Amino acid sequence: MFARILKNGSFHDVVGYVTRQFHDPKEYTPDTWRIIGSDNIFTSDYAKMVQSFEAIHGFMPGKENPAGHISISFDNADAPRLTDEFMAQLAKEYMEGMGIKDSQYLVVRHLETEHPHFHIVYNRVNMSGKAVNERNNFKRSDKVVKALKDKYGLTYSPLKEKYEQKKPVFKAKISAAIYGCKSWDEFTRRLACAGIDVKFHDDHNTGEHIGVKFSDGDITMNGSKIDRAFTYRRLNNLFELNRKQGQSRAAAPTPQPKVRVEYTRQNTSSLIENVAEATIGAIGNLFTLGPGFDPEEQAFQNAIKKEEAKRKRKSRKI
Known part of the structure; x- marks a missing residue:
């Protein structure tokens, strides 16, 4: 029955x-x-x-x-x-x-x-x-x-039993084929690789596709009999949605990865710092007064140099 x-x-x-x-x-x-x-x-x-x-x-x-x-x-x-x-x-x-x-x-x-x-x-x-x-x-x-x-x-009925046995097989193969699919041609090629042929039912007046069925060469099933999600209209809408989403992703700019650079402060001085310190130290030594300096002796020497300079200027005038 x-x-x-x-x-x-x-x-x-x-x-x-x-x-x-x-x-x-x-x-x-x-x-x-x-x-x-x-x-x-x-x-x-x-x-x-x-x-x-x-x-x-x-x-x-x-x-x-x-x-x-x-x-x-x-x-x-x-x-x-x-x-x-x-x-x-x-x-x-x-x-x-x-x-x-x-x-x-x-x-x-x-x-x-x-x-x-x-x-x-x-x-x-x-x-x-x-x-x-x-x-x-x-x-x-x-x-x-x-x-x-x-x-x-x-x-x-043996035919009915065969139909019920193959129904989940068809469903699994169709579910796998529709993932990310964007067109009927792509869908048909994918199912052909799985041993399933796609056939369409056309409107007698317009010739447009209005139904879809699937065949493995032995059993042919309407898409709606396998699952209500496999009607021609719903599959067509799914492919259109996938196509639009693919176009949107292609048009959107590719986000650049954000790179964060962290610097670790070193405790030891760098080579440049060491050279700078050595240079500054050498220049500073030029202005450092050495041991045994006598201010009075220095003043006496300066006075003698001034007197000698005066005598030389006078002798030049005569």
Whole structure:
């Protein structure tokens, strides 16, 4: 048993798909599908079913894409047990576990495929005119499916087991590849080295990328199924942020390291100080009076020198 929560849409589109209104009637004949369960829906024809849903949606006309859509598939090993009644019971218990209560629904079984499966179409506006609580519906779905498989002994699909085993491997490789990544090209090259290919889902009208999935050649997973952080929009925003931060760092001036020089005062005198002291000491000695100096003797000698000088001047005049 494996549940897929599909894209919500209008009742015209979703009901039309499950009842094969838009398929080739030669290939999809009335015996390739049948309604096996419903509540508060006129099931006589396609138009009455759509009108029944839209009448309740009128309580909340602003609710976009009001038709919820879920596909539930089974392993071929369980095929002998899968009567219409048993499938309808499983659909009802699944919706109760998902919190889809007091709301219109339609259960349609498809018979043309290899694996047994059915589709649930439900009104996202309940009979009280309030929105159905769909918070954490992906995680909740996994828990409800596991509980039903354990309760009824349904087969755990080998493909599902392989999917769950590889999911953490994909997550680890993608988490490593996005570190500091600035573009999808860089991201794609990094993952290619890890054995993972990146594929895009494009808008049919604009051709722009709107989704991303990853493949190892054996299993392909949507980014949102691996982790909600791996949607195309969130990854694109992350790469843009990393690119802007890289440009900001490149434009900012490189800070110069601050160097602090500390001087240690030496206790011993430097060579220059020693030379200066020696020079000053030598000059000072010129003005130092030596031992045995007599002031009176010096005055007498000076007087004699003056008298001799006077006599020499007189003799020159004569």
